[in-house]
Amino acid sequence: MRSILFCTFGVVAVTSHATIFINFDSQVNGNITTYTGGGGYPQNGGTVSIAGIDHQLARTSTGKSGSMVFGGTTNIIPIGQFGVKEIYTLINSGFGTNGQLNGRIEAHGSGGLLQTFLLTQGDNIRDHYNGNYNNSAPNVNGTLSYSTGVRFDQQKMVLSSAFHTATLTELRFIGQNNGGSNGNPFLQALSLELVQPTNVISGQVTLSAWAQATAGRTVEFKVYNGMTEVLSATGTLSSDGSFSFAHSLADGNYSLIMNANRGWLKKKVSITIASTASVDNNAILLNGDVVDDGVVDLSDYTSVAVAFNAQPADSNWNALADVNGDLIVDLTDYTEIAVNFNAIDDSP
Numbered sequence: 001m002r003s004i005l006f007c008t009f010g011v012v013a014v015t016s017h018a019t020i021f022i023n024f025d026s027q028v029n030g031n032i033t034t035y036t037g038g039g040g041y042p043q044n045g046g047t048v049s050i051a052g053i054d055h056q057l058a059r060t061s062t063g064k065s066g067s068m069v070f071g072g073t074t075n076i077i078p079i080g081q082f083g084v085k086e087i088y089t090l091i092n093s094g095f096g097t098n099g100q101l102n103g104r105i106e107a108h109g110s111g112g113l114l115q116t117f118l119l120t121q122g123d124n125i126r127d128h129y130n131g132n133y134n135n136s137a138p139n140v141n142g143t144l145s146y147s148t149g150v151r152f153d154q155q156k157m158v159l160s161s162a163f164h165t166a167t168l169t170e171l172r173f174i175g176q177n178n179g180g181s182n183g184n185p186f187l188q189a190l191s192l193e194l195v196q197p198t199n200v201i202s203g204q205v206t207l208s209a210w211a212q213a214t215a216g217r218t219v220e221f222k223v224y225n226g227m228t229e230v231l232s233a234t235g236t237l238s239s240d241g242s243f244s245f246a247h248s249l250a251d252g253n254y255s256l257i258m259n260a261n262r263g264w265l266k267k268k269v270s271i272t273i274a275s276t277a278s279v280d281n282n283a284i285l286l287n288g289d290v291v292d293d294g295v296v297d298l299s300d301y302t303s304v305a306v307a308f309n310a311q312p313a314d315s316n317w318n319a320l321a322d323v324n325g326d327l328i329v330d331l332t333d334y335t336e337i338a339v340n341f342n343a344i345d346d347s348p
Contacts, residue, residue, distance in 0.1 A: 021056040022190040024077050028058050028066035030186055032150075035094070036129045040148030041065050048189070050154040051142030053088045055189035069094075070103065070173040071184030077171045079192070083246075084168040086193035087117075087157040088141070092128035096121045096183030098136060103185050106172040109163050117157045121183050124155055133181065152188060164195045201271065202244035203281030205237055205258055209336040210287065211326040215239040220259040223249065223271075224348040230254070249273055255348050256281055263289050263323055265296070268346035288337040290320050294345040296337055304333050 033043050042048065045059040045066075060066040068075055071094075093102055102119045109115075119125045126137040130149040141156035159168075171190070178184050205219055214237050221243070223231035233245040251274050259266045264285040271278045290300040307318040307329040323333040 019054055020081070020192050020194065021054075022077060022079065022192060023056070023058075024068055024187070024190060025059050025061075025066070027068045027075055027077065028060050030067040030069045031060050031064050032067050032128070032186075032188060033064050035150070036131065037146075037148035037150040040146035040150050048090075048144055048152060050090070050144050050152060051156075053142075053154065053191055053193070055088070055090055055152075055154075055191050057090075057189050058187070065188075067186035067188045068173065069184060069186040070175045071178035071186075072175050074175070075173045075187075077173070077190065079168045079170055081192060081194070082167045083165065083195040084163055084192050085159055085195045087159065087171070088191040088193065089155045089157070089187060090152045090189040091119065091125055091155055091185055091187050092151065092153050093121070093125055093134075093183035093185045094128065095181045096125070096127040096134035097181050098122035098134045100182040101177045102183045103173065103175040103178070105157065106174065107157070107159060107163070107168060108170045108172065110167040110169060111162075113160075113162055113166055115157075115159055115163070117155075119155075119185055124153075125183070125185060126153065127183070128152075128186075134183065168192070199247050199249075199276040200244050201247055201256065201273070201278045201281060202242070203256075203269075203279070203283070205241045205243060205260065206282075206284040207237075207241070207260060207264060208284055208287045208340075209324045209332075211324045213239065214241050217260060219243060220261070221245060222257045222259070223247070224255040224257065225252070227348050229348075247273070251275070254278075257346065257348060258283055258285060260285050261292070263287050263292070263320055265289055265294070265340075265343055266345040266347075268348065286340045286343050287323055288340045288343070289345075290318075290323065290337070292320075296340045296343045300337050301334070304329055304337065 045057045058066045100121045105117045107115045121134045122136050124139045127133040140153040142154040145151040217237045221233045256269050256271045267283045267285050269283050271281050288296040290303040304321045307321040310317040310329045321329045323336045
């Protein structure tokens with residue numbers, strides 16, 4: 001099972017294990033737990049692994065395991081990811097007749113790149129339930145079955161080498177020839193496998209006083225040679241705070257500035273690039289800069305005081321005054337400001 005990152009659109013950071021999840025919950029329009037045999041599926045999202053690839057199951061607005069049904073529509077999922085080599089989907093159908101074309105997936109890349117993959121019953125897609133409709137799909141990449149007769153089938157789409165040095169801008173899921181027993185396709189998870197960069201800067205970020213998950217937090221990275229910025233990258237952290245991004249810098253000594261925004265102060269670490277890689281660049285980012293002026297001071301106390309005891313539904317709620325992200329502004333937020341009082345942003 002590979003390690004993963006949650007991907008936000010426009011990210012260029014990768015880990016040494018390069019499987020990332022794409023979140024499309026905003027386009028979920030089906031609740032798979034209510035489908036035939038759906039009681040056997042994971043009920044509240046989560047991760048599954050099929051053929052060595054991890055997937056994050058889509059969820060409905062109420063947190064149930066969901067799907068993006070594209071039986072008669074074109075659904076566009078923006079990606080913005082550089083260097084993708086393989087696309088992995090969990091796609092099944094409602095109903096399904098052998099030989100029927102259910103749709104296609106279009107991979108669009110920078111510079112006009114386009115690659116198309118067909119979804120054909122009896123080849124690489126079948127009914128999600130082992131019942132009276134098409135149960136044959138010999139060319140899926142893997143299957144995870146459940147006791148109620150339902151299953152997740154995985155499709156693997158290998159991109160041409162041109163995508164390896166380009167940006168995968170979007171994926172289009174286009175339903176065709178659907179309706180009745182032909183089969184209506186739906187997407188339940190989407191993962192990407194990236195080309196492994198040979199030149200990387202990697203490390204681990206610890207976000208001080210943060211009650212929520214670290215995975216998915218966006219961090220801006222800037223590399224300086226002296227006072228000159230020579231590289232900028234934006235990426236997401238994995239569950240343990242690890243990060244990695246590609247570079248083409250010459251060997252030497254540099255400064256790396258990490259900026260997680262949302263109240264964390266910028267942190268500088270000195271890095272050395274040798275033999276194309278720079279590793280173990282670890283840092284703790286201090287919290288408490290509520291007003292985002294680069295220093296933890298009385299103005300941050302004031303913001304917390306104005307929102308004291310507030311929760312998200314309250315009129316005086318201020319998400320930034322909730323320093324530790326536990327969804328209430330209270331003494332723990334004051335405490336973090338006190339601990340880091342007078343701390344300032346690092347500079348190159």
